[in-house]
Amino acid sequence: MKKIRIGTVGLGRLGRRHAENIAFRLPSAELTAVCSIIPAEVDAVQQEWGIPYGYNDFAEMLKNQDLDAISICSSSTEHCRQIAQALEAGFHVFSEKPLGIGMEEVLSARQIVEKYPGQIFQLGFMRRFDPSYVYAKRKIEAGYIGKPVLIRCYGIDPVSAIDGAIAFAAKSGGLFLDMAIHDFDLSRWLLAAEAKSVYAVGACFEYKEFAKYGDVDNGAAMLQFQNGAMGLFYAGxxxxxxYHVETEVIGTRGSLRIGTVPYKNLVTLANENGVTNECVGGFLERFETAYLNEMEHFVNCILTDKKPGVGVIDGVQSTAMAYAATESFHTGKVVYLD
Ligand code: NAI
Structure with a gap:
């Protein structure tokens, strides 16, 4: 059986998980090379998992003729440049979200991806591969809730991860680009519609550190879509x-909700303090299956020469929504998308 040989860049919180999935959980893939600007991360993975090639310089990894594809899990500021470099070097490319952190760079990334139609490009909007979201999408398409008229999305990171979020703030692109972008993408997918206008608000309610980057610890946005549907978004x-990721879609004949309570599992605990259901602790736990499914999809698309379900246009459109939301938050005005 042919195996797709993948080189991955970025071995941080998420990159290491993707690397592990490629190395051990995908029979049609092989983790052939790893790259990070932090040498200790590369050494650890090479030694622990026996990975043949390790790099601290991305351009060096791209010279490796034993690779078929590149998985980009570096900081968001690096994505567009590394996507271009990897495509130009002839590789198939998976990139984590967001596509980029500026409209100009995401539009040029789109041009580059379109210049290489023979190479697979997939963007990491993994929620589209989560079994519950896939099920919800099928129900909507089957007409179960009638015509969708409103989507309500909550994306709230655990406060236990606040130190990391503050450390990451300079490179995240801000709350709407870093966090709400998942929900913006989901809304386009579930409503099958593009955004028309957005009004956003937000503030630093407790963690003033975000203000230094023009960012907030809690934000909300109201959107209207081109087909008239409405969207309410909250990120915190x-x-x-x-880790609370909740979505509701209200239609003309019904509604559906995904993740209303972010249960950890089916266990209900009881003791002298009462009855409790524990919650998922973070994205790696909640979307464990989705991360694996999306990488499997990428590998299968390469093997069968099929276009992935999430592409560069999804990155461009979601970034435009996040940018418009950020602009609305800064100006206090409704922003209209093209
Ligand atoms: P992190 O800060 O933990 O790790 C970043 C990694 O990239 C480190 O290994 C660092 O050494 C490496 N790196 C940065 N610049 C590099 C360069 N020029 N060359 C080589 N290596 C470089 O970041 P984290 O949390 O793992 O996030 C990585 C990306 O994944 C971000 O773009 C983030 O938005 C995205 N992400 C997506 C999630 C999802 O649910 N789809 C969840 C968390 C992160």
């Missing part, structure tokens, strides 16, 4: 009970 960094 201070969830006390865990």
């Amino acid at each position: 960094r201070m969830c006390a009970h865990g």
Whole structure:
């Protein structure tokens, strides 16, 4: 059986998980090379997992003729440049979200991806590969809730991860680009519609550190879509009970909700303090299956020469929504998308 040989860049919180999935959980893939600007990360993975090639310089990894594809899990500021370099070097490319952190760079990334139609490009909007979201999408398409008229999305990171979020703030692109972008992408996918206008608000309610980057710890946005549907979005960094990702779609004949309570599992605990259901603690736990499914999809698309379900246009459109939301937050005005 042919195996797709992948080189991955970025071995941080998420990059290491993707690397592990490629190395051990995908029979049609092989983790052939790893790269990070932090030498200790590369050494650890090479030694622990026996990976043949390790690099601290991305351009060096791209010279490796034993590779078929590159997986980009570096900081968001690096994505567009590395996507271009990897495509130009002839590789198939998977890139984590966001596509980029500026409209100009995401538009040029789109041009580059379109210049190489023979190479697979997939963007890491993994929620589209989560079994519950896939099920919800099928129900909507089957007409179960009628015509969708409103989507409500909550994305709240655990407050236990606040130190990392603050450390990452300079390179995240801000709350709407870093966090709400998942929900912006989901809304386009679930409603099958593009955004028309957005009004956003937000503030640093507790963690003033974000203000230094023009960012907030809690933000909300209201959108209208080109087909008239409505969207309510809330993103925050201070969830006390865990990692809370919740979505509701209201239609003309019904509604559906995904993740209303972010249960950890089916266990209900009881003791002298009462009855409790524990919650998922973070993205790696909640979307464990989705991260694996999306990488499997990428590998299968390469093997069968099929266009992935999430592409560069999804990166461009979601970034435009996040940018418009950020601009609205800064100006206090409704922003209209092209
Ligand atoms: P992190 O800060 O933990 O790790 C970043 C990694 O990239 C480190 O290994 C660092 O050494 C490496 N790196 C940075 N610049 C590099 C360069 N020029 N060359 C080589 N290596 C470089 O970051 P984290 O949390 O793993 O996030 C990585 C990306 O994944 C971000 O773009 C983030 O938005 C995205 N992400 C996506 C999530 C999702 O649910 N789809 C969840 C978390 C992160």
